[in-house]
Amino acid sequence: xxxxSIAGGxxxxxxxxxxxxxxxxxxxxxxxxxxxAVPNTVSTLxxxxxEVTFLDSxxxxxxxxxxxxxRTRDAELIVVSPxxxxxxxxxxxxAFDARVTLRDSLPEVWTASxxxx
Numbered sequence: 001x002x003x004x005s006i007a008g009g010x011x012x013x014x015x016x017x018x019x020x021x022x023x024x025x026x027x028x029x030x031x032x033x034x035x036x037a038v039p040n041t042v043s044t045l046x047x048x049x050x051e052v053t054f055l056d057s058x059x060x061x062x063x064x065x066x067x068x069x070x071r072t073r074d075a076e077l078i079v080v081s082p083x084x085x086x087x088x089x090x091x092x093x094x095a096f097d098a099r100v101t102l103r104d105s106l107p108e109v110w111t112a113s114x115x116x117x
Contacts, residue, residue: 014044014113016106020051023059023087031059035066045070046109048080055087060094067100080106 015038023031038045047063049055067077078101081088096102103109 013042014046015039015042016046016048018048018051022054023049023052023062024054024056025058028058028062032062032065035062035069040073042075044076044078046078046080046106048106049085049087050080050082050105052081052085052087055090059087060090060096063096063100076101078103078109080104080109 017034019031021027035045045066047066063077063079070077079091079096080103081091082104091097091102103112
């Protein structure tokens with residue numbers, strides 16, 4: 001799993017977490033610890049699933065819990081998952097985007113961010 005951080009402007013930094021491989025019951029605890037280390041100064045956390053090959057219910061639960069944790073400190077979770085991928089099919093089947101912002105690509109995130117600025 002690779003990590004890449006991007007500092008945003010002013011008091012609203014953005015952090016990008018690029019994940020690879022499988023997110024399942026075996027890897028979810030490690031990812032939970034990793035997400036627990038996200039600084040409180042981060043106002044937007046982008047989790048990029050573009051290179052994830054498998055996502056099961058433990059991964060969905062992890063993302064929902066992360067969303068809830070970030071909301072308690074007025075931060076936002078954005079999940080990136082390209083259409084047609086296995087993780088995206090799971091996210092669509094579970095109506096994930098009813099609670100969490102879901103985007104097709106990182107460029108789409110940046111475009112939406114600039115449009116709302």
